[in-house]
Amino acid sequence: MNIKRAILFTPLFPSRFEGMPIGLLKLGTYLNSAEIETNIIDLTSQSANRLPSNDKLNSIIDDELKEIVNPNETFIGISITSPSLLEGLDLANKIREKIKECVIGIGGVHLRYEKNFLNNPMTSSIDFAYHGNALPYEKIFSYLKGNLDPFNIPNFSFKRDGKITYTYDCVIKDDFLLPNFNLLTEPSIYTYGILKARVESRKVTTAQLSTSYGCHHSCRFCTICNSKPPNIQPFNEMISNFEKLKYQGIDFIFFDDPTFTDDEEHTELLLNALTKIKFNWACQTRIDKVNPKLIETMKKAGCQYIYYGIESGDKIIKEFLNKPLENNLIIENIKSTLQNGITPSLSFIFGVPIENESSRINSYELIKEIDKIGIYNNGISPLISPSFYAVYPGSNAEKDLLSSNTNLDYFNSYSREKIWTSFDDGYGAFHYKDEMYAKLVLDEFNDVINKCKYVKAIT
Ligand code: SF4
Structure with missing residues (x-):
């Protein structure tokens, strides 16, 4: 794997708290500075207070994915909480239907407590899950570039040869990385x-x-x-x-x-x-x-x-x-x-x-x-x-x-x-x-x- 492009999503979800997706934003800031061109599509804040609509989701996905030139060099990251899990899986499935070769990873604060997540058949579109709070950016980046075996990433589960592996627990201290707020396409929604x-x-x-x-x-x-x-x-x-x-x-x-x-x-x-x-x-x-x-x-x-x-x-x-x-x-x-x-x-x-x-x-x-x-x-x-x-x-x-x-x-x-x-x-x-x-x-x-x-x- 040699990822050159990342698109990071939050799912269409009727949250009432229209705040920035800080975890994704920090990951995007790191990847972008390490020369993986990254976009952030914050559907949760765009859909705040409204029930998700399938038509809207399909048209957004079509718009966002049409620019992808090399699917096998593309990473799709999705951030979920336990309430938005089903919408996150729906998003992952729809993306997988459209681009089979991309890498899809999922993370989010509540996955810390669900290490068996990838064992559920509903997660079949997803290649890996991160189960920690703060992210080990450098390790994730090296993995996406094909330079690190996933066994070395803490709080991580992945699929390989039809087998699902959870690596090991490690408390990663929260970081205070300053996000690049310019990665947000619609700052006025927050x-x-x-x-x-x-x-x-x-x-x-x-x-x-x-x-x-x-x-x-x-x-x-x-x-x-x-x-x-x-x-x-x-x-x-x-x-x-x-x-x-x-x-x-x-x-x-x-x-x-x-x-x-x-x-x-x-x-x-x-x-x-x-x-x-x-x-x-x-x-x-x-x-x-x-x-x-x-x-x-x-x-x-x-x-x-x-x-x-x-x-x-x-x-x-x-x-x-x-x-x-x-x-x-x-x-x-x-x-x-x-x-x-x-x-x-x-x-x-x-x-x-x-x-x-x-x-x-x-x-x-x-x-x-x-x-x-x-x-x-x-x-x-x-x-x-x-x-x-x-x-x-x-x-x-x-x-x-x-x-x-x-x-x-x-x-x-x-x-x-x-x-x-x-x-x-x-x-x-x-x-x-x-x-x-x-x-x-x-x-x-x-x-x-x-x-x-x-x-x-x-x-
Ligand atoms: S535990 Fe702390 S952060 Fe949570 S609601 Fe109570 S005072 Fe607030």
Whole structure:
């Protein structure tokens, strides 16, 4: 094999989080710099909030593949999560039908927990799978150039002579490679659900990056809780990346550090650097990891949006989720966020296994309390997004499922009805509650939001 051209895809999938495909982007950045000409086709963000259509997929594939001159020198990479697995396989099959000789590889965060993936007959179009979190770029590159035996790539499974081999486990430290954002063909589609109003003005001037991976906390539904302690980017590297972005004309950064203000020392260094280099930026963090003084400092450093996972207004649900945030603290910090001219974007989880009418009402009451804060002179309102309790591979929620003798079946067509596209983590995931329940919650939620004066829903 001697790959000279790579096309990296995400599948057509109705995700509500319109963020950049960072894993693919980093792989593309590496391959491109190593002289494998690479394109990134991010169908997930192009199809956000819409159910996938076969006609659309066929025409996109035809368009993208018609430029391929040497199929046997072409690598097709597909990044999936467990909810988008079926759409990823569909994409792989359609590509294989059209170009038999290309190499097709698949990867994505949830494949870490499914080492037998290639043993399933539904994966027959795929040549190899990567089962790690961070990628060993150099090894993958050498393999694609025919210079490395795949037995030497960790967390890797491949087919050879009709046999499927899994190599060996190895924890690869997350890297902080600065992506080449120019590889994205449509930069204006990345709105993260919260930046829609800025789309026209952002274009190629937005970057998405992390300065840390992992989190100290262990919320029941979250897969990031397995990455402890968090891996933090060295300060000099961080500054150098910021300077490069500034030089490239980037003026807005979406930080996808799981908990931006988790580590006090890192937060202080980061905010000092951002104050000097001057970007506008958005981040996500826990609401109990900020306070009025810190929020004021964040604003001075350019912060425009903070995404807080509030999850619930109900004490018992919060304890179940292992995220016991006090309602008083939630209100105080949202107030402070608004006062400082920062948009608070808030997520509430419904469909928790022990949820009942009373616990839902407690969440709605908290939303009404947030609405009562009102708005300040800056006119900024809180945004709220409804999420649904989903079980993902590697989370403590999956351990609960296993203890009830139920396996998470990666190849199952979970929650494919349209109603689920109205919730974050709704479509394509295992839920304890059914479609009718989702409809009930959505009606109740919309009713509460429609009666609010200031709070707006993220649709
Ligand atoms: S939900 Fe947030 S705070 Fe909780 S474990 Fe995940 S990243 Fe950490």
